[in-house]
Amino acid sequence: MNKETRDRIDRTLSFIQPWLLLGFIIIFVPGVVFFTFYYSDKFLPYPVSEHGREIVPLFNTTTILTGLAFFLTQILLFFFAFRYRKKVGRQARYLKNFLKLELFWTVIPALAFIFLFVWGQILWAKIQAEPEGDVVEIDVMGEQFNWWVRYPGQDGELGRSGFEYIDQVNHMGIDFTDPGSLDDFIPMQIHIPKGRPVKLHIRTRDVIHSFFLPHFRVKMDAVPGMITKVNFTATTTTAEMREKLNDPTFNYEVACAELCGRMHFAMKMILVVDTPEEYGEWLKEQKSWLSQHPEYRINYTSQ
Numbered sequence: 001m002n003k004e005t006r007d008r009i010d011r012t013l014s015f016i017q018p019w020l021l022l023g024f025i026i027i028f029v030p031g032v033v034f035f036t037f038y039y040s041d042k043f044l045p046y047p048v049s050e051h052g053r054e055i056v057p058l059f060n061t062t063t064i065l066t067g068l069a070f071f072l073t074q075i076l077l078f079f080f081a082f083r084y085r086k087k088v089g090r091q092a093r094y095l096k097n098f099l100k101l102e103l104f105w106t107v108i109p110a111l112a113f114i115f116l117f118v119w120g121q122i123l124w125a126k127i128q129a130e131p132e133g134d135v136v137e138i139d140v141m142g143e144q145f146n147w148w149v150r151y152p153g154q155d156g157e158l159g160r161s162g163f164e165y166i167d168q169v170n171h172m173g174i175d176f177t178d179p180g181s182l183d184d185f186i187p188m189q190i191h192i193p194k195g196r197p198v199k200l201h202i203r204t205r206d207v208i209h210s211f212f213l214p215h216f217r218v219k220m221d222a223v224p225g226m227i228t229k230v231n232f233t234a235t236t237t238t239a240e241m242r243e244k245l246n247d248p249t250f251n252y253e254v255a256c257a258e259l260c261g262r263m264h265f266a267m268k269m270i271l272v273v274d275t276p277e278e279y280g281e282w283l284k285e286q287k288s289w290l291s292q293h294p295e296y297r298i299n300y301t302s303q
Contacts, residue, residue, distance in 0.1 A: 014086040018081060029074075050233045065116070127232075131231045131233075137152060137201065139201045141171060141204070142204040142222040142260075143206055144207065144267075145261060147254055148171050149190050150184050153184055170293075191272045192273055192279070193274055193275070194235065194237050194275055202230065203228075211230070212254065218230055237275055252271040253269070253270060254268060
């Protein structure tokens with residue numbers, strides 16, 4: 001290919017590419033807006049926890065501010081690429097020390113970030129504050145690829161646990177040398193009462209997991225070697241949500257929001273929100289884990 005041919009191809013591309021960029025941004029922006037509203041019915045419904053109601057305005061404000069910044073910068077980026085495209089006789093100019101522009105794109109984002117940070121920090125402190133009243137405490141254990149939960153029995157207190165007690169049956173490492181552990185029970189589903197604060201103690205026995213309740217806007221990492229905690233109060237029972245959605249098969253689900261292995265997608269658990277009366281009846285039906293595994297009474301209490 002000779003020089004004349006290369007120059008002709010270069011001129012052709014220099015003419016076509018800016019128009020392609022302009023066409024893309026003209027299609028892209030309306031397309032994003034259209035599909036956002038078109039699929040809006042697929043978004044999560046209004047949160048069903050007390051703190052979730054306060055997260056919504058923060059989330060919406062963050063989305064609006066970042067969305068405006070994204071569309072503004074992308075539109076300007078593609079427009080300037082078109083407006084100042086290569087032309088015969090045009091030379092690029094270098095703007096040195098454009099102080100006003102530098103102040104604008106530094107100060108405005110900084111103020112927006114500080115505003116969102118302070119708002120989020122205040123809300124986070126409120127969420128993490130020690131709950132008051134009759135609190136339901138639940139011990140949560142994540143492992144590849146299951147969730148396990150442990151409730152206190154009639155004494156209302158969770159017994160001790162430790163990784164040294166974990167085996168193929170005692171998944172949560174319950175320490176039965178502690179009398180407080182003798183009546184603890186491990187159900188197949190999580191049950192919580194509507195309107196009563198819940199405190200989760202979250203652990204993991206292998207890799208990092210993330211305990212995620214999307215409808216409640218609850219998410220907390222399960223980190224190896226430490227116990228993380230999160231509090232929330234449910235405002236809508238499972239039955240009420242089924243009626244609201246007109247879906248008798250609906251269930252709240254716990255998901256893992258941290259990629260933890262090849263079966264990560266299947267790491268789920270059903271959470272049921274009961275009325276206080278239903279929750280009380282459910283508690284009466286539960287049997288202690290030790291009563292179903294009496295061999296552990298001998299193994300542990302004999303030490």
